[in-house]
Amino acid sequence: MSDGGPAVFSLDLGDDLTEMRGWVHEFAASVIRPAGAEWDEREETPWPVLEEAAKIGLYSLDFYGQQYMEGSGLGIPVAFEELFWGDAGIGLSLVGSSLAAVAVVANGTPEQIGEWCPQMFGSPGEVKLGAFCSSEPEPGSDVGAIKTRATYDAAADEWVLNGVKTWVTNGGIANVHVVVAAVDPALGSRGQASFIVPPGTRGLSMGQKFRKHGIRASHTAEVVLSDVRVPGRCVVGGRERLDERLARVREGGRGGEQAAMKTFEASRPGVAAMAVGVARAAAEYATEYAQTRVQFGRPIGQNQAVAFMLADMRAAVDAARLLTWRAAWMARQGKPFTNAEGSMSKLVAGETAVRVTEQAIQILGGNGYTREYPVERWHRDAKIFTIFEGTSEIQRMLIGRAVTGLDVR
Ligand SMILES: Cc1cc2nc3c(=O)[nH]c(=O)nc-3n(C[C@H](O)[C@H](O)[C@H](O)COP(=O)(O)OP(=O)(O)OC[C@H]3O[C@@H](n4cnc5c(N)ncnc54)[C@H](O)[C@@H]3O)c2cc1C
Numbered sequence: 001m002s003d004g005g006p007a008v009f010s011l012d013l014g015d016d017l018t019e020m021r022g023w024v025h026e027f028a029a030s031v032i033r034p035a036g037a038e039w040d041e042r043e044e045t046p047w048p049v050l051e052e053a054a055k056i057g058l059y060s061l062d063f064y065g066q067q068y069m070e071g072s073g074l075g076i077p078v079a080f081e082e083l084f085w086g087d088a089g090i091g092l093s094l095v096g097s098s099l100a101a102v103a104v105v106a107n108g109t110p111e112q113i114g115e116w117c118p119q120m121f122g123s124p125g126e127v128k129l130g131a132f133c134s135s136e137p138e139p140g141s142d143v144g145a146i147k148t149r150a151t152y153d154a155a156a157d158e159w160v161l162n163g164v165k166t167w168v169t170n171g172g173i174a175n176v177h178v179v180v181a182a183v184d185p186a187l188g189s190r191g192q193a194s195f196i197v198p199p200g201t202r203g204l205s206m207g208q209k210f211r212k213h214g215i216r217a218s219h220t221a222e223v224v225l226s227d228v229r230v231p232g233r234c235v236v237g238g239r240e241r242l243d244e245r246l247a248r249v250r251e252g253g254r255g256g257e258q259a260a261m262k263t264f265e266a267s268r269p270g271v272a273a274m275a276v277g278v279a280r281a282a283a284e285y286a287t288e289y290a291q292t293r294v295q296f297g298r299p300i301g302q303n304q305a306v307a308f309m310l311a312d313m314r315a316a317v318d319a320a321r322l323l324t325w326r327a328a329w330m331a332r333q334g335k336p337f338t339n340a341e342g343s344m345s346k347l348v349a350g351e352t353a354v355r356v357t358e359q360a361i362q363i364l365g366g367n368g369y370t371r372e373y374p375v376e377r378w379h380r381d382a383k384i385f386t387i388f389e390g391t392s393e394i395q396r397m398l399i400g401r402a403v404t405g406l407d408v409r
Pocket of ligand 1: 131142168170390391
């Protein structure tokens with residue numbers, strides 16, 4: 001019967017994760033959720049909420065570091081689901097810096113992680129942000145075509161960055177920016193590297209700040225890099241590793257992963273968990289509404305048309321979460337995403353969030369369409385999950401390539 005492998009399969013989170021989930025949920029329910037509508041209207045970074053979170057240690061490198069290192073891999077998905085259950089715009093303000101930190105953690109040296117990641121969070125009373133700048137006005141999905149250039153000035157031991165980045169979360173207001181740039185444009189995506197731009201560096205400025213459809217409490221802006229000079233040690237992973245990699249590629253060998261793609265891969269299950277949080281919020285809200293809203297003398301939830309919608313919503317949320325947990329667990333155990341499981345989680349969770357929040361509006365009827373109720377905001381928020389960190393089409397392309405082995409384009 002047994003092949004000698006472990007007989008245990010469990011989705012039990014265990015005491016530590018369960019306790020952490022309760023703690024984050026409490027903050028999401030008492031601080032984030034009540035502030036959601038206000039910051040959506042203000043379209044500004046909710047600094048007071050970040051401060052509150054910093055005070056209790058929730059907005060801190062320590063907290064995110066612990067969750068990233070958590071043995072099962074579920075620390076981040078569990079925490080992100082709760083934060084985004086509270087509100088996605090505020091949630092993104094709370095986790096945006098951790099996405100930038102991942103760009104350094106995924107490829108950086110221990111010294112770089114130690115020096116720069118803490119500066120992306122600051123401390124209670126002096127909260128700071130980090131930003132990851134990959135997308136450009138022309139290359140969005142096509143990360144390999146990035147035009148921002150990094151050239152090395154050997155005499156000064158400095159890198160010089162020039163280009164324009166766009167749609168950058170925390171762009172221009174972050175303390176530390178991580179910028180993806182082409183070192184050898186002829187090599188396409190394999191000639192790129194990420195660079196840390198320290199606080200206060202001259203030449204980096206904020207361009208246009210975007211007014212958005214959803215997640216409006218999260219700041220999104222252009223970042224203009226004009227002769228930005230950063231110390232030689234600011235190339236993520238170090239100069240030596242970059243030179244070796246470029247040499248390998250020039251000789252026709254494999255040069256490792258693209259800098260930006262590696263960051264996206266590592267962060268996909270986390271982004272999927274954000275979408276699960278929004279979808280769950282909407283499913284729960286619509287369920288409570290359907291139990292109490294009476295038409296034709298009975299709760300609307302007694303109509304199969306409504307109950308079936310609620311059933312589909314719950315099943316979809318749970319399915320998305322299971323894919324998310326699988327991908328996060330695989331990533332933490334070092335199992336390769338042979339069928340693009342990270343992309344599967346992002347694709348299904350993103351599409352689920354859009355569909356479920358739309359169904360929630362339908363169940364709330366006229367109320368659902370007004371700003372008196374949160375579901376219209378959640379629907380606007382949900383749409384981002386089919387777009388950023390790789391659109392749904394890009395996820396399908398990656399899954400398609402993985403499962404067919406063909407060069408699907
Ligand atoms: C609120 C917000 C926050 C963001 N935050 C950041 C950030 O912090 N850092 C950062 O670097 N970027 C960020 N982005 C950018 C985001 O990652 C890009 O918008 C996304 O990658 C898509 O690129 P694009 O907008 O240029 O779309 P395009 O690449 O122009 O795509 C447009 C459409 O064409 C489709 N398409 C493109 N290529 C293909 C293909 N090969 N096959 C099939 N369909 C295709 C896409 O799926 C999409 O539907 C953010 C964007 C937003 C809106």
